[in-house]
Amino acid sequence: MGQRAFLCGNEAVAEGVRLSAPHVIAAYPITPQTVVVERLAEMVEDGSVKAEFMHVESEHSALSASMGASAVGARTFSSTSSQGLVYMAECLHYASGGRFPIVMMNANRSLALPWSIYGDHRDSMSLLDCGWIQVYTEDAQESLDMVLQAYAIAEHPEVLTPVMINLDGFVLTHTYELVDIPDWEQAREFLPPYETVNKLDFDAPKNMAFSSNPGNNLEFKLRQHRGMLRAKELIAETDGRFQSIFGRSYGGLTEAYRCDDAELIVVSVGSVTGTCRTVADELRNEGWKVGVLKIRFMRPFPEEEIIAALRNVKAVAVLDKDISFGYEGTVFTNVNSALSKAGAEILKLNFIGGLGGRDISKDHIREMYRRLQDGLDGIAQENVQYLGLGVAIDERG
């Protein structure tokens, strides 16, 4: 048994990092991620984390330094948010291409302009293609636990891919709740020290972070892609091993809630899933056959799980906290692609909400289920709808 504590999401992540025994931490503070940097700095100072804390002048440098550390075989942690994440964009691709298994927390926050420090998913969703594994957590406990799991996945020799752990800014980073902090010995049992051949080594010199030419670039990129696909199998396996040691489980790439006989399903990402669960419970009590499908990993994308969970339902609402300007919500595009491949004849609607920190209430979720039912009852529905806007607009007409 671990130790019970009342922590915020940022502090829970810091505890997860401590238990992962990193060698190097390089991060630059930014709201709403600042507290994780502060706690880790304190832990390094008081000796509870025996890591080198690299003070850097920017996020670009934070991730560059992380790559340098990872390239000598060090277990490395970083964290950022929003503008900091997009400032890292160049290095994100570098790190995944170099197969450096860095773990980084991202506090999901809106992107400027207009300037906003509040939460939504536009930062990480806009970087879905940077080659990082992306997981989204629902509460502080999952955030802590996923740091340990992330290293186990990232460092697997057949994966060697960095992991971005996404916590909703403020809603998770700043909310205090009950957290179980695992024992140090249990963490050691779960996460052995990082061993890799992908490092600068005087005894086994090799060429790293090199150039490619048209004759071999595709082969490198294909290997990188396969590493990410390998993670797909490893994620559920890792969670199973985690459960056998710590007694907690999060499922695999997705988690289905009351979906077994459901006719209407809301697909959600991140902390809003909790509100969706609460509404599903209420509607179930009122006789509705509803469920929630939580997407935990956006990359690798859980295509098979989504098809299995949704192919026999009547209608699906995908809740996006982002817009891919000129099209629709990014989560919707991905879910729709999976379902289309399965040839499933399902009503699919996209709901965009929670941008720039706007609250998504239980009434909003209820409204989503109601719109699905309306659609099934023959009342025409816009393909893309906006929560809390007050009017319905569909760009595609």
Place this chain on the structure above:
Amino acid sequence: MIEIRWHGRGGQGSFTASKLLGVAVTLYGSKHALAFPSFGPERRGAPMQAFTKIDDVRIRDRSEITRCDYIVVLDETLYRQELLSDLKEEGKLILNASRPEKYQEQGGSRIIALDATSVALEILNRPITNTAMLGALIGVSGITGVESVLEGMSHFLKGSLLDKNRQVVSRIYDEARRLQDEPTRIAQIR
């Protein structure tokens, strides 16, 4: 679920009060809780809110609190009568007021007014009323035992600050308990 909203100004410790309550009911009680601030930048002096949700089971819904069991107002200048419409049917507004009797007619039994600032000034030498109003809330509501609050305070306060704030909580708690038995429910604590 018990839903509490704290109203104060940046620097007055509303968020700390919401956390202290959360620690008390979780680590020193057997309940679950979420404690969070109104999301945004923290600016000294600017009106802000904090929230505590308490339940016997794990709390999944993280949306903001709009209907409150208790509204605790740390700063009298933030009180307005419209706040009462955010209360649930049996809800109560607990107000720090320099002249508590002023609010007797406005809210009837829905407002419980106490002069927390005087107590804070006397014991802490500073007009910081977050722990005082926490004591008042516990006294009025009985959400948790005062012992759990006094113990839990060690998680966020240390040294003489902890001792003095414990005195503040005990003092106001007793007063608030006494108020529960009085019809007027106002107090001038000296």
